[in-house]
Amino acid sequence: MHVLKDLIQLDRKADAPVYLQITNAIIHHIRRGTLRRGLKLPGSREMAEHLGIHRKTMLAAYDELMAQGWIEMIPRKGTFVVRDLPDIKPKKIKPGEEIGQYPGKTFFHIDEKKVIPFPVGQFRDPNLLAINDGFPDTRLAPTELFLREFRTVARSRGFKKYYQYGTPKGPEYLRETLAPFLSDTRGLPITASNVMITKGAQMGIYLTTQLLIKPGDAVIVGEPSYFAATLTFRQAGATILRVPVDDQGIDVDAIETLCKKKKVKLIYVIPHHHHPTTVTLTPERRIRLLDLAARYRFAIIEDDYDYDFHYASNPILPMASLDQHGNVIYIGTLSKTLAPSVRVGFIIAPENFIDAVAHLRRSMDWQGDSMMEAAIAALYHNGVMGRHIKKVVKLYHERRDHFAALLKDQLHDRITFKVPDGGMSIWGTFHDVDLKKMSAHAAKKGLLIGDGSLYNTHTKNYNALRLGFASLQLKEQDRAVEILRESM
Numbered sequence: 001m002h003v004l005k006d007l008i009q010l011d012r013k014a015d016a017p018v019y020l021q022i023t024n025a026i027i028h029h030i031r032r033g034t035l036r037r038g039l040k041l042p043g044s045r046e047m048a049e050h051l052g053i054h055r056k057t058m059l060a061a062y063d064e065l066m067a068q069g070w071i072e073m074i075p076r077k078g079t080f081v082v083r084d085l086p087d088i089k090p091k092k093i094k095p096g097e098e099i100g101q102y103p104g105k106t107f108f109h110i111d112e113k114k115v116i117p118f119p120v121g122q123f124r125d126p127n128l129l130a131i132n133d134g135f136p137d138t139r140l141a142p143t144e145l146f147l148r149e150f151r152t153v154a155r156s157r158g159f160k161k162y163y164q165y166g167t168p169k170g171p172e173y174l175r176e177t178l179a180p181f182l183s184d185t186r187g188l189p190i191t192a193s194n195v196m197i198t199k200g201a202q203m204g205i206y207l208t209t210q211l212l213i214k215p216g217d218a219v220i221v222g223e224p225s226y227f228a229a230t231l232t233f234r235q236a237g238a239t240i241l242r243v244p245v246d247d248q249g250i251d252v253d254a255i256e257t258l259c260k261k262k263k264v265k266l267i268y269v270i271p272h273h274h275h276p277t278t279v280t281l282t283p284e285r286r287i288r289l290l291d292l293a294a295r296y297r298f299a300i301i302e303d304d305y306d307y308d309f310h311y312a313s314n315p316i317l318p319m320a321s322l323d324q325h326g327n328v329i330y331i332g333t334l335s336k337t338l339a340p341s342v343r344v345g346f347i348i349a350p351e352n353f354i355d356a357v358a359h360l361r362r363s364m365d366w367q368g369d370s371m372m373e374a375a376i377a378a379l380y381h382n383g384v385m386g387r388h389i390k391k392v393v394k395l396y397h398e399r400r401d402h403f404a405a406l407l408k409d410q411l412h413d414r415i416t417f418k419v420p421d422g423g424m425s426i427w428g429t430f431h432d433v434d435l436k437k438m439s440a441h442a443a444k445k446g447l448l449i450g451d452g453s454l455y456n457t458h459t460k461n462y463n464a465l466r467l468g469f470a471s472l473q474l475k476e477q478d479r480a481v482e483i484l485r486e487s488m
């Protein structure tokens with residue numbers, strides 16, 4: 001049905017003739033932008049039938065509009081709103097520019113307390129010089145192989161079902177492929193019933209929080225910790241308790257002390273390459289944390305977003321692989337393994353939790369992009385993922401070493417850092433450097449870099465940055481660090 005049909009209301013008792021009422025209504029809506037420039041209008045016969053008027057009346061309205069220059073008739077094509085409106089100076093519309101008069105603000109109230117201002121990014125050309133937060137080099141994503149799998153899966157008869165509505169847990173093919181893969185590589189004794197596919201780790205954190213936390217519940221995070229997770233807990237009304245993170249990971253003694261004092265509902269842990277400080281949680285602390293979880297009956301979110309990228313040794317087995325009691329919600333993502341825009345992650349948990357969280361997800365998202373997820377399953381199935389991980393780990397290892405050497409050589413005592421065992425960034429603390437000024441100077445010289453404010457909490461200003469090395473080739477690293485040095 002054409003929008004115009006809804007826009008005209010005739011007043012048969014009015015003095016104005018019907019054709020003029022139609023003319024004026026159409027002009028009004030062209031001016032407002034409801035009928036956009038270049039829009040094709042319905043034929044006079046169709047409109048006449050719809051409005052219950054004689055076709056000649058409709059033709060008279062169209063003639064009047066044409067005479068005034070609001071619409072034009074193009075032979076064999078139809079009737080259109082003109083592109084240059086007669087009473088508005090013609091002007092080119094720039095991308096993103098507002099047209100029409102769509103209200104800038106709601107007329108009803110939005111509760112400010114519900115709007116937690118999450119930092120948001122913007123799409124950037126991967127060739128722009130940037131020291132990011134620790135993101136993969138998306139130029140290395142196995143695009144061709146992915147497209148090949150996608151094409152095969154999308155065409156094959158057996159997978160046609162993934163065009164349909166299905167389960168919020170994700171395609172069986174991916175869950176059944178991922179379960180043995182994670183079992184073999186991460187020691188997780190799971191089946192597909194313990195797996196739910198999400199849109200990245202963030203969805204896993206959000207769903208878990210929404211399911212477990214009610215306002216006032218205590219959630220423990222590290223000091224410092226991943227800002228987006230903290231905001232997610234805060235959004236659910238949690239009371240945030242912070243415990244120190246040292247060079248062995250989150251301080252488990254401090255967690256125990258807190259648990260003795262008050263009921264703790266949830267602990268958020270990033271075992272590999274803690275965000276932002278990049279430390280790895282030691283095996284001893286993992287085991288102690290599991291014991292505490294069993295004793296004090298709290299849930300653990302084990303956000304292992306960076307598992308695949310450990311260079312010092314094999315990655316350390318997740319707490320979830322040793323969890324006897326069902327305390328751990330294990331969360332993973334392909335954002336670092338493939339690309340952040342491939343919104344695929346997973347929750348691994350006891351089956352009752354997976355069922356509950358699937359119902360919750362269904363209330364805001366029926367399911368993921370099933371066909372894409374099936375293609376990703378094929379990448380695992382055919383060994384492409386395994387080979388890709390091996391290849392980039394080698395490369396990122398080299399990039400980490402080169403970058404660490406550069407920071408040492410070029411920035412000397414202006415920065416201190418520990419070379420991380422893995423991950424995609426170095427946590428650098430700056431000395432006698434104003435990071436806001438440095439970031440602004442670097443931008444002028446063509447290097448994008450944050451100012452560190454994301455990592456500060458209201459108790460601490462770290463004057464530190466996560467310096468992402470993985471997305472930069474060695475030559476790009478050279479140039480980036482040179483600009484950094486010049487910007488201090």
Ligand SMILES: Cc1ncc(COP(=O)(O)O)c(C=O)c1O
Nearest residue numbers: 200201202226275305333335345
């Ligand atoms: C610790 C941590 N968890 C989760 C995420 C988000 O991952 P995803 O893109 O899968 O939502 C990030 C992103 O950098 C992260 O650093």
